[in-house]
Amino acid sequence: MKIAVLMGGTSAEREVSLASGLAIVKALRERGHEVWTVDTAAGYVPQDEESDLLPGGVKSAPPESLENALPLIDLAQVKELRGAELAFLALHGGDGEDGTIQALLELVGIPYTGTGPLGSGIAMDKDVTKRLLRDAQVPTLPWRVARAPEFTYDPDIIEDLVGLPCVVKPSRQGSSVGIHIVSEASELEAAVRDSAQYDTEVMIERFAKGRELTVGILGDQAFPAVEIRPKKGIYDYESKYTPGMTEYLCPAPLEEEVMAQVQAYALRAFKVLKLRGYARIDFILAKEQLFCLEANTLPGMTATSLLPKGAAAVGIDFPELCDRIARLAVR
Template sequence: MRVTVLTGGTSSERDVAIASAVQIVAALRSKGHDVAVVDTARGLIPLADESRMLSGSVGVIPPSIDELHSLERGLLLSGLGNLAVIRDAEVLFLALHGGRGEDGTIQTLLEVVGVPYTGSGPLGSGMAMDKDVSKRLFRDAGVPTADWTMAPVRLTEVESSLGWPVVVKPSKQGSTVGLTVVKQAGDFEGAVELAARYDDEVMVERFVPGRELTVGVLEGKPLAVGEIIPRHEIFDYECKYTPGMSEEIFPADLPGPVARECQRLALLVHEALKLGGYSRVDFRLTPAGEAFCLEVNTLPGMTATSLLPQSARAAGIEFPDLCERICRTAQLGRLQEPS
């Protein structure tokens, strides 16, 4: 199979995307597939330059806003000018995270190009990327999610309707970039200002204490439930991408009914947002045993040790097989959202 991996991009998760691409490329080549790589911000990466241009490491902090703006000024999505290698592919593997790679923009362009691509279509991608929209759909589908409001909002309203602590975060951002857990009124304004640096819409959400859980969905079926135990209060950027900063347990040590309920809710989320191919749904499990959906990721991390591959491995699917199945699903058009 001829596969072109699209990676990089101009979002704050650029480094994470490239780390995913490195391992996806290796996995697919190990299965005998012909793989090319395109950085959507810089263009085709020649085979001889892959080891130099594709770093598998992720820094402790995300790329700065200035760095990302510099990439955008260079030529936004210039990689899509390499239409020959894109159109020649039998399938495009989207190793992109956040921003225009995950919000439906790239997906819309690829619908025009007419080459099968992995993940969800434009509609599902856009709805999942917008946390306000997705939480409304969670509730409509009967999936519990924490109460929230959108900034600007008065402190008195936060205190009366949500209470402290609250989570302040950009509405369309991933990897907890720009996110703050605010425990007192004096820190609220600064947290909103930080989140607003990454998005023009800021969400203020009730903090849900409890265990951090995640469930992968593949080909319309839930995978194993996993638990993340971060060293910090939340599973933040440093804990996600720094070795030793979190413990990840697959399958999670949960009573059978609780695990099955998380899987049921994950599938409800996947279907409610009209997602295709695969996704990963994150939850908080309260001490009382209730699962609250935090968010859904349409293009979750895809290194061999990322959460979705661990969820798949616990269900008996090794990483190279997972990458191949994702490609086959896209190629066959099964579960792909209609344009």
């Protein structure tokens, strides 16, 4: 199959996307596909220049330095993308995960991996996600949202409904960018202001101390849950992407009925949020109660990322996982 792997872009998660994209490119080539690398901020990247996208490479520029980024309308004219039978999306955050690029690909008639524009937009918005989860009786933690331009909130409601400590994070951002755990009411305003750098909506959510779990989904199959044990107590950007900062257990050491329940909740969330293809659903197990935190429509896709860990637990290696995602998208 002729596949264009879309990666990079200009979101805060550009480096993570490049890592995912290059891993997918390698895996798909191992499976015999003809693969082209496309940086959505710059266009086609020839195979002999792909190494420049690695950390420190000349094309791994941080988002803020990409002043002349390729407009989306021009992205649709990239020859290697227009000639592909499939666009494999390795984008994280921004236009790649909020449904914008998915809508563009539908307009130009190019099949692509993963969730469509509507489900992508829903899952990117943590407030909308939690409202749908609540209606579908998938347990989720109490929350409130502070919105631009003032980012005002009622401290009394926060203390009564959400409580302290609480988690403050951008409502529409990934990779734990801009996340804070607030223990004192006096710290709340500064945390909201910092998170507001990344989004026009900031979520204030009850903090639940417990075991962090994530469930990968491929088609209608829920993989075994992975348990995430960050060594510094919070699974933030540093814990995710610094080697040795987090321990991962897969399958998670859970009682059989708990494993079955978290997989069932993950599949229910996948359906109610209108996701398709593949995704990853995050949970916390606090005092024997499961709470769904969010859904990731384009989860990390290096060989050591969480979704591939779940797939490996049922005998699906990374190249096969990428191949299955591609073939599922075409079907």
